[in-house]
Amino acid sequence: MPPAPERLRPPEGLWRRRVASFGHAFRGVWAALGSEVHLRFHAIATVVVIGLGLYYSISRVEWALVAISVACVWSAELMNTAIEALTDLASPGFHPLAGKAKDVAAGAVLLAAIGALVVGGLVFIPKIFTL
Numbered sequence: 467m468p469p470a471p472e473r474l475r476p477p478e479g480l481w482r483r484r485v486a487s488f489g490h491a492f493r494g495v496w497a498a499l500g501s502e503v504h505l506r507f508h509a510i511a512t513v514v515v516i517g518l519g520l521y522y523s524i525s526r527v528e529w530a531l532v533a534i535s536v537a538c539v540w541s542a543e544l545m546n547t548a549i550e551a552l553t554d555l556a557s558p559g560f561h562p563l564a565g566k567a568k569d570v571a572a573g574a575v576l577l578a579a580i581g582a583l584v585v586g587g588l589v590f591i592p593k594i595f596t597l
């Protein structure tokens with residue numbers, strides 16, 4: 467195996483290593499945003515939901531529920547992207563287990579999205595229809 471590129475070698479010092487880990491994590495989100503259409507859709511949906519929350523002045527608890535829902539969808543989609551990439555690396559050809567891994571990962575996104583829709587509906591529909 468070729469040596470790791472210089473930027474992937476862990477820097478000296480606890481805090482430098484922590485900061486580097488954050489850098490890797492943000493690079494992961496950025497890379498997924500660049501390659502995954504679904505994530506760009508989530509980004510637009512997140513901006514719309516924040517806009518609705520500000521417009522309707524939702525409560526602190528409602529913001530908390532919305533934030534958890536948004537974070538769950540983003541986390542599930544990022545995990546799905548990672549599992550898809552690892553599956554394609556480990557099993558470039560057809561394999562039933564590869565298909566199962568991708569289907570289960572996609573199922574996690576689906577459940578998170580349904581939960582977010584339920585929360586969004588419970589928070590915003592009463593406000594929209596009482597105007």
Ligand SMILES: Nc1ncnc2c1ncn2[C@@H]1O[C@H](COP(=O)(O)OP(=O)(O)OP(=O)(O)O)[C@@H](O)[C@H]1O
Nearest residue numbers: 502550557558559560561562564565566568569572
């Ligand atoms: N190597 C494989 N072996 C068996 N089945 C696979 C394999 N790769 C993909 N599949 C099947 O095809 C489906 C779609 O896979 P694909 O990699 O195109 O993901 P996707 O759902 O289109 O996600 P995205 O749009 O994010 O790429 C999977 O959910 C799985 O059922």
